[in-house]
Amino acid sequence: MEKKEQKSFEEQMKELENIVFELEKGELSLDDSVSKFEEGIKISKECNKTLQEAEKKINILINEEDSIKEEEFKTEE
Numbered sequence: 001m002e003k004k005e006q007k008s009f010e011e012q013m014k015e016l017e018n019i020v021f022e023l024e025k026g027e028l029s030l031d032d033s034v035s036k037f038e039e040g041i042k043i044s045k046e047c048n049k050t051l052q053e054a055e056k057k058i059n060i061l062i063n064e065e066d067s068i069k070e071e072e073f074k075t076e077e
Contacts, residue, residue, distance in 0.1 A: 012043050
């Protein structure tokens with residue numbers, strides 16, 4: 001079985017923008033619009049997952065007296 005190639009975050013965002021553009025034009029049939037909407041939701045969830053994973057990986061390295069201390073990156077809420 002062939003593995004589906006993982007698209008980059010940027011490629012996914014561009015694809016999502018294209019879907020939004022198509023939906024906003026209003027030229028698609030109802031079935032096509034629903035299909036594009038479902039595809040957009042799927043891509044949106046994948047992008048959100050990518051962002052959440054990236055946030056977990058972000059660490060700040062602080063040089064403290066010739067040693068490196070690793071701290072979790074904290075976002076403002």
